Ligand SMILES: [Zn+2]
């Protein structure tokens with residue numbers, strides 16, 4: 001007994017559940033709404049309530065002594081009537097049980113239909129998930145191959161980089177040696193220039209010396225010539241006193257030089 005109430009109690013004629021009446025907390029009616037158990041009997045006066053018809057099955061009540069349901073107001077004299085009532089009661093319970101059977105069959109059908117639908121839903125969800133998984137797997141595969149090619153390229157690039165670094169260091173070495181060579185050659189050029197300028201000076205000196213020598217030779221030839229002329233003049237007796245144009249001009253030229 002869920003109810004907890006001790007007054008105005010009704011017992012379900014189908015399953016024996018006890019609940020309070022509509023003037024308390026309506027637990028008996030609630031039981032009917034939940035189960036569709038149609039008939040409940042008041043514990044106070046044994047009257048039976050029909051929930052679907054919403055009325056008392058007014059002729060039925062339970063005999064206090066033997067618990068059989070009999071018609072209210074009926075007498076012991078009328079056995080046939082009592083049997084009729086019992087039949088009616090049986091009929092009521094049978095119809096109630098029949099409606100219960102239908103109700104539960106419906107429930108089972110609904111549950112089966114729901115179950116089938118759920119199964120279908122789950123199947124389609126599973127299918128979707130599988131296809132998504134396939135897509136994901138494919139993507140993972142693609143990404144893996146992409147990663148592989150990228151790492152391959154990375155390796156190539158790093159190799160190239162290393163090669164370039166090596167080339168660069170070689171170039172630097174070459175450059176250093178070239179700079180060294182350049183400095184050496186520059187020094188050599190300076191040396192050569194010094195030598196050349198020294199030689200130039202020497203050449204100039206030599207030229208001057210040569211000129212002096214040439215002067216000397218010219219002068220001595222001129223003197224010899226003049227001496228010859230004088231001797232000839234003396235021999236011929238034609239000594240002329242006065243400036244000799246040729247010798248004078250010769251001497252002047254000597255001085256100018
Ligand atoms: Zn109650």
Ligand SMILES: [Zn+2]
Pocket residue numbers: 012013014015016017031035037
């Ligand atoms: Zn019940």
